[in-house]
Structures are given as structure tokens and as C-alpha cells.
Amino acid sequence: MTAMASRGAIFAFGVALLLATHARAQVNVIKFGYSGDSGPDKWGNLSQEFAACSQGTSQSPVNILKEINGSVPYRKMMPVQGDYIDPNATLVNNGFNIALRFNEKVGSIFVRQKKHELVHMVWHTPSEHTIDDERHECMHEFPAELQLIHLSEDGGIAIVAILYKYGDDEDKLLLQFKDQLSQLAQQNCSSDQETHIPIGVLNTKALRRQYTKFWSYTGSLSTPPCTENVNWIIVGKIREISEDQVAALQAPLAAEYKNNSRPVQPMNGRSVFRYDLAKEKRITNGYYDDD
Numbered sequence: 488m489t490a491m492a493s494r495g496a497i498f499a500f501g502v503a504l505l506l507a508t509h510a511r512a513q514v515n516v517i518k519f520g521y522s523g524d525s526g527p528d529k530w531g532n533l534s535q536e537f538a539a540c541s542q543g544t545s546q547s548p549v550n551i552l553k554e555i556n557g558s559v560p561y562r563k564m565m566p567v568q569g570d571y572i573d574p575n576a577t578l579v580n581n582g583f584n585i586a587l588r589f590n591e592k593v594g595s596i597f598v599r600q601k602k603h604e605l606v607h608m609v610w611h612t613p614s615e616h617t618i619d620d621e622r623h624e625c626m627h628e629f630p631a632e633l634q635l636i637h638l639s640e641d642g643g644i645a646i647v648a649i650l651y652k653y654g655d656d657e658d659k660l661l662l663q664f665k666d667q668l669s670q671l672a673q674q675n676c677s678s679d680q681e682t683h684i685p686i687g688v689l690n691t692k693a694l695r696r697q698y699t700k701f702w703s704y705t706g707s708l709s710t711p712p713c714t715e716n717v718n719w720i721i722v723g724k725i726r727e728i729s730e731d732q733v734a735a736l737q738a739p740l741a742a743e744y745k746n747n748s749r750p751v752q753p754m755n756g757r758s759v760f761r762y763d764l765a766k767e768k769r770i771t772n773g774y775y776d777d778d
């Protein structure tokens with residue numbers, strides 16, 4: 488048991504480091520932002536390492552077309568199941584976003600028959616992915632998006648994105664570290680520093696569900712270095728979050744990072760695939776319901 492746990496910890500730490508140090512090494516030197524001279528349209532020019540941000544042709548986020556012809560039904564896809572344990576977690580202010588990191592191996596999802604381990608999760612406000620309404624009149628953005636970043640053993644990246652709308656229900660995941668989040672806001676963190684606060688064992692019940700309705704496409708990391716070939720899973724069920732919770736996620740961040748969503752990127756001929764177990768055989772009205 489002890490040996491298993493520590494091997495898991497080393498693995499999770501190793502892959503997290505792979506992703507985190509790569510991003511952080513650049514960030515310490517090259518500061519990217521969400522407006523002005525270091526804004527998203529300039530990322531590709533901030534560093535050679537960020538070239539994919541401007542030269543890439545399959546970037547994220549994207550606008551999802553809700554209309555039936557906006558995506559391709561893909562019957563070979565399988566429900567995505569988050570098989571996670573309740574991990575010992577640390578709340579992190581990366582300067583440009585708020586994240587949770589895990590001090591042990593958390594669990595995995597299978598995407599394209601390959602196992603991908605959860606390494607960390609980040610929040611963006613407002614949402615990065617948008618969903619078009621039926622009449623293509625607006626790209627509807629949501630107040631928040633949670634991204635669960637998974638890595639496969641050979642370095643493949645799969646990200647599950649959960650969109651939030653304002654509602655009466657508070658998000659149960661965020662409720663668990665409400666105090667630590669406000670503690671983080673008390674600390675003065677400039678955008679090139681990171682601060683963390685241990686939160687102990689996190690109940691991941693809210694994430695251990697089976698996703699039977701989602702959109703999937705191939706994109707990139709939505710922050711520099713904008714690495715491509717990322718398998719994105721955009722969960723169809725929109726969850727609820729309170730206005731106070733969104734404010735709490737933004738509070739620890741400097742003004743220029745409170746809105747930390749990259750604008751939607753061109754599709755360049757890419758397809759968005761949709762999977763819906765329940766409606767597989769009876770898509771009659773041509774549209775998705777909201778939940």
C-alpha cells in the first residue's frame with residue numbers, strides 16, 4: 488500500500504512537473520497576459536517557445552455550434568468516465584490562473600482507448616469555450632470553465648472542460664476550499680510568483696461521474712506555449728456556480744488576470760464531434776437541450 492502510494496506520487500509529480508515547469512520556466516521570464524502588449528494576439532511573438540500560439544492551425548478554445556449540423560455525430564466514441572480517488576490537494580495561484588495540484592496519483596480517464604492521468608485542474612473566468620445558440624446570433628460565454636488536465640504515459644494531453652452558469656446552487660467542489668481561496672486572496676501574489684495553500688483531502692465525487700454527453704475536438708493548450716494535439720472533451724451538462732464563487736476565484740488574481748480566457752480560435756476545417764448516449768438513436772429536433 489505504502490509502496491503503491493509513493494510510486495503513484497512520483498508519477499503524478501513527474502508528469503505535473505513536465506507540464507508545469509515547461510509553462511512556468513517561460514512565464515518567469517516571459518509574462519503573457521490577456522490584454523495589451525502581452526495579450527492573446529501577441530502571445531506568439533513573446534517567445535519562440537510560444538510560436539504555436541500564432542502559427543498553430545488547430546488552437547483552442549473554439550466556439551461550439553450547438554446546431555446539429557455544427558458537429559459530427561460520432562457513434563464509436565465511448566462515455567468518458569472520471570475514475571478518480573479523493574486526493575491530497577494543494578490550491579495554487581499561478582499568477583495567471585487558480586489551480587489545484589495533487590500530491591499523489593489521482594486517477595484517470597480513457598480517451599481514444601488510451602489512459603490519461605489527471606495531473607491538475609485550472610479555472611478560467613469567463614469560460615474559454617463558447618456555445619453558439621441555435622440561430623448563430625451569439626457565441627454564448629459562461630461565467631466560468633473548469634479544465635481537468637490529463638496526461639498519457641507517452642505525453643498525450645486530454646482536457647475535460649466543464650462549463651458553469653450562474654444558478655442557485657453553489658459548486659460543491661469549490662465549496663470545499665472556500666476558506667483557502669479567501670486566504671489566497673489575502674496574500675500578495677504578483678503575476679510572476681506562485682503561492683500555494685494545502686487543502687488536504689479533496690472530495691472528487693462531483694467529478695467521478697460518467698460523461699455521456701459531450702463534444703470532442705482536437706485543439707491546443709489555451710495558454711502559452713499553446714501546444715497542439717490536445718484532445719478536448721467539452722462536457723454537455725452545464726453546472727451551476729454562484730456569483731460569490733466566481734468572485735472568489737478572481738479575487739486572488741491581479742486585475743489583468745481576473746478575466747483570463749483566451750478568445751475563440753478559428754476552426755480551420757476541424758470538426759467537432761458530438762457524443763450523446765441517450766439521444767444516440769433519437770435526435771429528432773436537431774438540437775441539444777441545455778442539460
Ligand SMILES: *[C@@H]1O[C@H](CO)[C@@H](O)[C@H](O)[C@H]1NC(C)=O
Pocket residue numbers: 531532
Ligand atoms: C511577430 O513575429 C513575426 C515573425 O517573427 C513578424 O513577422 C511579425 O511582424 C511580428 N508581429 C508583431 C505584431 O510583432
Ligand SMILES: *[C@@H]1O[C@H](CO)[C@@H](O)[C@H](O)[C@H]1NC(C)=O
Pocket residue numbers: 555556773
Ligand atoms: C443539415 O444538413 C442537411 C444536409 O446538408 C440538411 O438537409 C438539413 O436540413 C440540415 N439540418 C439542419 C437542422 O440544419
Ligand SMILES: *[C@@H]1O[C@H](CO)[C@@H](O)[C@H](O)[C@H]1NC(C)=O
Pocket residue numbers: 575576590685687688
Ligand atoms: C498532504 O500533502 C502535504 C504535502 O505533501 C502533506 O504535508 C500533508 O501531510 C498531506 N496531508 C494528508 C492528509 O495526507
Ligand SMILES: *[C@@H]1O[C@H](CO)[C@@H](O)[C@H](O)[C@H]1NC(C)=O
Pocket residue numbers: 673674675
Ligand atoms: C498586501 O499589500 C497591501 C498593500 O498593497 C498591504 O496593505 C498588505 O499588508 C499586504 N498583505 C500581505 C499579506 O503582505
Ligand SMILES: *[C@@H]1O[C@H](CO)[C@@H](O)[C@H](O)[C@H]1NC(C)=O
Pocket residue numbers: 613742743745746
Ligand atoms: C471582465 O470582463 C467583463 C465582461 O465579460 C467586464 O465587464 C469586466 O469589466 C472585465 N474585468 C476586468 C478586470 O477586465
